Amino acid sequence: MASLNFDHSSIFNNNPLDPEEFRRQGHVMIDFLADYYLNVEKYPVLSQVEPGYLRQRLPESTPYNPEPMETILQDVQEHIIPGLTHWQSPNFFAYFQCTSSTAGFLGEMLSAGFNVVGFNWIASPAATELETIVVDWLGEMLELPKSFLFSGNGGGVLQGTTCEAILCTLVAARDQMLSKIGRDNMRKLVVYGSDQTHIAFQKAAKIAGIHPNNVRAIKTTKSTSFALSPDFLQSEMCKDIEAGLVPLFLCATVGTTSTTAVDPVGALCHVAKDYGMWVHVDGAYAGSACICPEFRHFMDGVEGANSFSLNAHKWFLTTLDCCCLWVKDPSALIKSLSTNPEYLRNKATDSRQVVDYKDWQITLSRKFRALKLWFVLRSYGVANLRNFLRSHVKMAKAFEELVAMDRRFEIVVPRNFAMVCFRVLTKAMGIAMRKPKQSHQNGNAENGHYKVAEEEEEGSSNEVNQKLLESINMSGRVFMTHAVVGNVYAIRFAVGATLVEERHVIMAWKVVQEHATAILIKHQLKASFE
Amino acid sequence: MASLNFDHSSIFNNNPLDPEEFRRQGHVMIDFLADYYLNVEKYPVLSQVEPGYLRQRLPESTPYNPEPMETILQDVQEHIIPGLTHWQSPNFFAYFQCTSSTAGFLGEMLSAGFNVVGFNWIASPAATELETIVVDWLGEMLELPKSFLFSGNGGGVLQGTTCEAILCTLVAARDQMLSKIGRDNMRKLVVYGSDQTHIAFQKAAKIAGIHPNNVRAIKTTKSTSFALSPDFLQSEMCKDIEAGLVPLFLCATVGTTSTTAVDPVGALCHVAKDYGMWVHVDGAYAGSACICPEFRHFMDGVEGANSFSLNAHKWFLTTLDCCCLWVKDPSALIKSLSTNPEYLRNKATDSRQVVDYKDWQITLSRKFRALKLWFVLRSYGVANLRNFLRSHVKMAKAFEELVAMDRRFEIVVPRNFAMVCFRVLTKAMGIAMRKPKQSHQNGNAENGHYKVAEEEEEGSSNEVNQKLLESINMSGRVFMTHAVVGNVYAIRFAVGATLVEERHVIMAWKVVQEHATAILIKHQLKASFE
Structure with a gap:
């Protein structure tokens, strides 16, 4: 029985699941996350790091000895957060949202805890x-x-x-x-x-x-x-x-x-x-x-x-x-x-x-997984869950109305839910259709000519919209993504972040307008030199 | 712009990700889980509920109005925990373990929080x-x-x-x-x-x-x-x-x-x-x-x-x-x-x-997922991680030695890591080999006879070991599972729960011995009446 005479606690200074240490560190993490949500609006929504940024900042191998959780969390703040694209930011309007909630999170915690x-x-x-x-x-x-x-x-x-x-x-x-x-x-x-x-x-x-x-x-x-x-x-x-x-x-x-x-x-x-x-x-x-x-x-x-x-x-x-x-x-x-x-x-x-x-x-x-869905269903109830979804649809509808009021833009497809597909109209913006680098190969045939002109217009418009989206996203103030349907490049504005409020939607529209105006001016200046 | 004039907070009394409510409920959940770990040994390891138990206890549909987290957690305590098989119990020796740790859990939390x-x-x-x-x-x-x-x-x-x-x-x-x-x-x-x-x-x-x-x-x-x-x-x-x-x-x-x-x-x-x-x-x-x-x-x-x-x-x-x-x-x-x-x-x-x-x-x-692995690697370090694994191997070795000391048992296959395959030997226990319900079809041919006798012996032994395992698990004190290799039914004793200590291993062996003795007495009594 000699083999049983070892002191477990001396091998692992503390058991890795010691309840009191779990409690202490767990509370620290909850505060870290609550503070993250308080501050999430302040971070650039789309991460601004360059490929390979993190390998330069972290050690080359696993530490031999343990490190305190506080040190690790400091590294999260300094090195991980700048590399996040903040899906829980109220200024995240990209893809479709991946919504968190306190109830969903607690259900996930409990599931990980029971394990x-x-x-x-x-x-x-x-x-x-x-x-x-x-x-x-x-x-x-x-x-x-x-x-x-x-x-x-x-x-x-x-x-x-x-x-x-x-x-x-x-x-x-x-x-x-x-x-x-x-x-x-x-x-x-x-x-x-x-x-x-x-x-x-x-x-x-x-x-x-x-x-x-x-x-x-x-x-x-x-x-x-x-x-x-x-x-x-x-x-x-x-x-x-x-x-x-x-x-x-x-x-x-x-x-x-x-x-x-x-x-x-x-x-x-x-x-x-x-x-x-x-x-x-x-x-x-x-x-x-x-x-x-x-x-x-x-x-x-x-x-x-x-x-x-x-x-x-x-x-x-x-x-x-x-x-x-x-x-x-x-x-x-x-x-x-x-x-x-x-x-x-x-x-x-x-x-x-x-x-x-x-x-x-x-x-x-x-x-x-059932725990988190059960927590969400019970913690919010049918009535609030419906209202939650409706509030996003309402905000998307409002954004759609804002787009419709600005003649430089169009809605690309009718809105069904809480996502608006829109684009700037290059014609309306007065951006030159002619692209000097391309020649009109079918210029002689009337129909052919029109077709090429149309396609070219679409091509030019797509390019402008792509540039517009890039410039919006690089600002870090909002994040949207795109789709191409029927050869048309559309900007997708998906409302759905849990923390989103109407002020974020209004601000997002202002950001779109500002960047559109800047591109318009740039193109007009460029055109005046051509 | 009329459509924007709704009060978001009135629709959802609180935003479902309101940071302060998140903080409050998060702390409640951490305490709930820390207390769960403190008490996990007290629960029967293998759940004792009957199929369909939960549908009888829960409402038939989603509530229309929200319910407070405290009510939900009370239901977790009363209705979910009895239906859990406690994988984090130090008395869980079944399958292979699914190990939790504070660092792994915190990494999972952070991942769910950033979402x-x-x-x-x-x-x-x-x-x-x-x-x-x-x-x-x-x-x-x-x-x-x-x-x-x-x-x-x-x-x-x-x-x-x-x-x-x-x-x-x-x-x-x-x-x-x-x-x-x-x-x-x-x-x-x-x-x-x-x-x-x-x-x-x-x-x-x-x-x-x-x-x-x-x-x-x-x-x-x-x-x-x-x-x-x-x-x-x-x-x-x-x-x-x-x-x-x-x-x-x-x-x-x-x-x-x-x-x-x-x-x-x-x-x-x-x-x-x-x-x-x-x-x-x-x-x-x-x-x-x-x-x-x-x-x-x-x-x-x-x-x-x-x-x-x-x-x-x-x-x-x-x-x-x-x-x-x-x-x-x-x-x-x-x-x-x-x-x-x-x-x-x-x-x-x-x-x-x-x-x-x-x-x-x-x-x-x-x-x-990388967060939790990073947390585990840094929070414990190479040295402790090795010692953690070694401590389980050492405990399994000790269990193996305990089995070897009791002549009623045998090790079925050599141990490589922290899992011991063992069984009771029915012969050693004096349990009758003859099974009245089966006839010796090949009784005439010498070789055939031996083979059948051997197979029957194995069959009888397998049955006894299956009964032994069932009786061990139904006690709720430990949970082990089985394997059948080379027609032999073996009880698998896998050491690996994060909270396991040598006292649990020793107790598990005592439980095995007690139940083996009880089965032995039952069989001897039965044999004396045949």
Whole structure:
């Protein structure tokens, strides 16, 4: 027994999870973060560092001896914060927001604190059971058909991101189809989305081994506000079927990334149904808005789909990462994704009375994500959550009105939710269309000439808008991103940071105007010298 | 401008990220968790609830109005904690541990607090840069060959779990091979592991579309302590090549789940090399131990592999989830997993001077995981981290000695790290071998008879050990799990909880002995009545 005679505490001066040291350092960190939120507006929103900045500032290797938390936090302040792009800044209007909230954060803390691994029910029953409950709660708030809820023999699961949700459902659909048409027909499977579908879909198709030639990105146009046309889908599918291919999977979107376009879910499901295709509806961003009765119509027709997902970390205060996925037929997921190694065997699983979520997702290990969603739902309640979303939509609408009042600008596509796509009009700004470096090759043909002039105008306009966005972002005062739709470069102004207030929106518009004016003057000066 | 005249604060009584409310509630949560750690020993380790317990206790739907955090935390105490299996309890000896630490927890908090989405460099340069730095730091601690580090043109990435690491590398290998032999040859690809390889490998193969008939789980035996034999691998590969198939990928393991067996990495790489196979080395559990010079030899030969991974959340204090993956050729990952949608285009990416980690993993969105690993490395330092691991190995060794002293028990396989596989010997316990319900079908043939008797003995022994484990776990005093290797049911005793001390190990052994004695008496009584 000599081997037991060592002093554990002398090896590790303090146990790394000593409760009182945990308490002390935990309070320090809470104050650090509260102060960060107090000051977050003061930092440049988009980080201004140069590539490689951090390697120059940090030591080359792990220290041999421990360092106090205070020293580490000082380094966070001096070296990490300057390298952050501040997603929680109220002046962050880029991409789609990744919203934090006190409740979401506390739920994440509690989950990290318990640090249970809920791969199956027995490994922490509460983790599984709370998850089945909160996905039903949220499903009901969204008025998802009962068939998507546990209470209706469907069910939901919390995953990390939409990429995982799409990959899981695609693999389930793939295996279901291959079991019908034969495993060797993998080469024939075709998947469909639009040219506006999130890139996660293409990535999932790649990972799942769908042949790269069989991934369709059906063209959308301004005439449908960049929504996927059911007719286009049908004709694409017919072509594929004629070529001996097998339509497998459609990814429809409620609220695309570039412009928040909404695909006509009902009509698309109707087309897909005739061919036995799996339809997944990706509501990553806009799904959250559908808890408000006035936005629910955007997902009408979802009852015809096989699965639906939204990212609660985007616009639902739940802190990265939390993607909610509902499926009508959990057994399809389970057939593809289940594994039953001996070392995980247990009575509860054998009894078939429990959900083992490891069979609903890519990974085996999983965090207790349900806590943060439960905290958000309870801490804010249905009424406040709706009002929170509405306040962002209202601010976006106000921004849209500001844009409309300035004749130098236009709204590129109609606003659906809390994101405005706009651009400066170079014509209106009096910026010369002619670009000296290019020659008019088709100058003789009338139509050709017009076309080139138009394209050139668009090209020139795109360049100006790109410059405008760069100059806005480099100011550090706000951060916005862009999209290109129908060859038009648009600036995306997404309202949604938790801390955003109308004063930030007004200020952001002022920043846009100032930078537009500066560019206008520069171009006019340049033109006067030409 | 009328639309801007609403009072944001009246819509949401308080902003959901109001810094002072965040501070107040944050401190409450820290105290809640510190108290949880103080009391964690008092809870039954394995949750004692019945399936469906929670739905009966919680309301049917989301509350319409907000509820105070205090009420929610009371529900956590009353309804969630009883449904937890307490992974942070020092009496948790099941599976492999998922270790927390104050530093890991604080890093997780800070990451959740900043809540940045570092899909590419520009979205938060510090997130990407710190990650490239800490994976190099840890890689050097492991004495990974320079070719796996950024400083040697390889590189590392932090993912969630080993499932993701295997899937990513498998997809990279798959696409690399298909680009050589033609995309239509997917059906021919074969992947190899042993019957001890983690089930994540089979799952990854399924997801990546490898034909189910082409996933090899090569048999291991007790003679090699359940390590994969290079000869067996070679002969399996030769058979496949003769059948016109193409060897693609080998998953070797340092520290298997069932028994912590170590595959001979160098010899396996040598076999694989001749066929151009990708070799991934999965050190999910035992990889961490290799920061100690005395354990480093277990991964000798890794220089011949293409990729290596370990789970820092398992035995490296880093809180779920954090899988470190290193690859020699990041471009293989990037070729398979990169996507470049217009809405993510930016100058830094175009300059090719930066890492965009979205192209190194399955998902696009990603958390700032590097913070917690950086906190752990700095807060404890190389010396303490080694001592931490050594203390667990020492305790496991002590447990092994205790088992060896009791003649009723045997060690099933030699211990490599901090996990002991043991069982009670039914013979030694005097438990009747004869099982009345079964007849001796091969009673006439001498050899047959012996074999059946042996199998029956094993079967009876397995049953007794299963009962013993169930009775131990139902006591709530400790939690262990099992494995079946070479038809033997073994109880796995994994030392590794952060809070574990020698007194817990000694107590666990007493619990085992008590329950074994009780079962022995029960069986003897039963036998005396037969």
